[in-house]
Amino acid sequence: MNVGTASLPCVTHALRRFAPAKINLGLSVLGLLPGGYHALHTLMVPLDVGDELEVSPAETLNLTVQGADLPHDGRNLVYRAAQAYLDAARVQAGAGIVLHKRLPLASGLGGGSSDAASTLLALAELYPARVDLHTLATRLGADVPFFLVGSPALAEGIGERLTPLSLPPLHLVLINPGTAVSAADAYRWLDETRQFTPPLDVQAIRAALEAGRPLPFFNALQAGVLARHPEIGAALTALSAAGLHSPLMSGSGSTCFALARSSEQAQQAAAELQRAYPACWIRAAEGRERSEG
Incomplete structure (x- = not known):
């Protein structure tokens, strides 16, 4: 060969x-x-x-x-x-x-x-x-x-x-309200406003993760998507109401996430949210350090 x-x-x-x-x-x-x-x-x-x-x-x-x-x-x-x-x-x-x-x-x-x-x-x-x-x-x-x-x-x-990068263990809850958001649309909505953003402060984010504090981060696409899909804003509110911190839309949406203090808190919050919002896709999740075959 x-x-x-x-x-x-x-x-x-x-x-x-x-x-x-x-x-x-x-x-x-x-x-x-x-x-x-x-x-x-x-x-x-x-x-x-x-x-x-x-x-x-x-x-x-x-x-x-x-x-x-x-x-x-x-x-x-x-x-x-x-x-x-x-x-x-x-x-x-x-x-x-x-x-x-x-x-x-x-x-x-x-x-x-x-x-x-x-x-x-x-x-x-x-x-x-x-x-x-x-x-x-x-x-x-x-x-x-x-x-x-x-x-x-x-x-x-x-x-x-x-x-x-190596990060501290992550425990979080994901919620998707059932809305499909095109990435192309999300970027186009940002382009229309020209509200581009500065680089993330990665060291500050890592320090907040290690200390269990709210994360100093943002999603440049979030404002444009939320303006057209208020149900995603409702998902962010639901995550905060469940006792989780640092809610944010992931990528171009529509899934949102928030962090928990432990795996147990994430599992409990996910179960409570699923009962309250049975039509939504909701999961407790953890970060992975490497892929496994």
Whole structure:
């Protein structure tokens, strides 16, 4: 076999991969970049909730999605990620992929990007080759490279410049009111106001986490989204009323989160919120220091 070409799988059984959600412990949009991109400064943290994938060797590329009504072809980021890897590795075969979708769609948790990154990592194990996964990930989407890192990281540029960080344990509650928010819309609403923001004070955020104090962070996209989706503001209010601190919208929304003092408090608050808001998607979660296969 030639270097850089993978024709036969190194693994003959299905690989199961967890695709973690993420939150943004603050999201600053510094301004516009050429090509319609935005300059970001955000602290991203993978969580212990997410989607799952099964990836098996196959003659052709095929994708099945369970748990959500999503396309099974090139309109799906998982499919595009798989095709990108197979092409780059010059694989003369394909892969059978089953995506078990458990995160809400268009929710600011990075689900699609995480699914794509997990696909790249699984295929790199299935068909090893000299392929630059970071380059492929950057082409697929701004958040995809982060999920290759598998730990908290400061993301800069369009999200591709990553500095891994170690953070204190995180206990939090997530609430999604059932509203899908397009990231493109959220950024467009910010562009209309030109209310770009300064870099986050990462050291102050880390110090507040260590001390258990409210976090000195913000989300540059939040004001524009809340102006059009008051139910997201109601979710933030509900988190505060449940005794949690530092409520914030994650990414472009619509999922919001707030921090708890302990896992027990997070579990109790999530259960109480679920009883009060049965139509919402609510989870207690913890931060992950690294991805696990």
